[in-house]
Amino acid sequence: MHLxxxxxxxxxxxxxxxxxxxxxYYIVIFDHATDVAFEALDIGTAYRERTGNSSFVVExxxxxxxxxxxxxxxxxxxxxxxxxxxxxxxxxxxxxxNTDERTAAHELLALHIDMRTRRTAPFPPDKHxxxxxxxxxxxGRPLPNGVGRRITMPA
Numbered sequence: 001m002h003l004x005x006x007x008x009x010x011x012x013x014x015x016x017x018x019x020x021x022x023x024x025y026y027i028v029i030f031d032h033a034t035d036v037a038f039e040a041l042d043i044g045t046a047y048r049e050r051t052g053n054s055s056f057v058v059e060x061x062x063x064x065x066x067x068x069x070x071x072x073x074x075x076x077x078x079x080x081x082x083x084x085x086x087x088x089x090x091x092x093x094x095x096x097x098n099t100d101e102r103t104a105a106h107e108l109l110a111l112h113i114d115m116r117t118r119r120t121a122p123f124p125p126d127k128h129x130x131x132x133x134x135x136x137x138x139x140g141r142p143l144p145n146g147v148g149r150r151i152t153m154p155a
Contacts, residue, residue: 001040001080001133001134001137001138003036003037003040003041003077003078003079003080004036004037004040005033005036005075005076005077005078006029006032006033006035006036006075006076006078007073007074007075007076007097008029008032008073008074008076009071009072009073009074010025010068010069010070010071010072010074011025011070012070014028014070015069015070019069020067020068020069021067021068021069021070023062023064026062026064026068026094026104026106027060027062027106029074029076029094030060030062030076030092030094030104030106030108032076033076033078033092033106034057034078034090034092034108034110036078037078037080037090038055041080041130041131041134042127042130043055043088043112043127043131047127048115051124052114052115052116053112053113053114053115053121053124054112054113054115055088055110055111055112055113056110056111056113057108057109057110058109058110058111059108059109060106060107060108060109061106061107061108061149061150061151062104062105062106062107063104063105063106063146063149064103064104065102065103065104065105066096066101066102066103066104067103068094068096068103068104072096072097073096073097073098074094074095074096074097074103075094075095075096075097076092076093076094076095077092077093077095078090078091078092079091079092079093079138079144080131080134080135080138081135081138081143081147082135083123083128083131083132083134083135085122085123085128086111086112086120086121086122086123087109087110087111087112088109088110088112088131089107089108089109090107090108090109090110091105091106091107091108091143091144091146091147092105092106092107092108093105093144094106102145105144105145105146107146107147107148107149
């Protein structure tokens with residue numbers, strides 16, 4: 001399954017004292033890309049309204065690779081890397097839309113939540129099956145650069 005991309009333009013209010021997009025707005029764009037992915041996977045707004053379940057992001061890791069400047073069009077692609085009974089593992093890559101140069105990457109882990117109890121809950125069997133099929137559909141492709149990276153200092 002190919003998840004739809006998300007595009008956004010760097011706004012003037014997102015520019016910091018260094019003359020580039022502030023790190024917080026990379027996260028805003030990645031969050032909007034997560035919403036697009038969740039809708040495409042049918043675990044977004046309609047799913048929450050229909051089932052009383054949602055997904056909460058519980059961990060992220062962001063790589064800032066190149067500056068983004070005011071007015072630039074950015075495109076985020078998303079890959080579903082894994083799913084188990086209660087978790088989703090996703091990876092976003094942000095590119096300059098006009099050059100396809102990667103500017104940032106964002107890895108995240110989300111939990112499936114029963115909104116009535118606000119606790120983790122297993123995906124319904126049909127939803128888990130569909131998500132697992134989406135993961136399998138991308139098997140065999142090389143993992144994007146940066147997947148599983150951790151913060152560390154050189155020895």
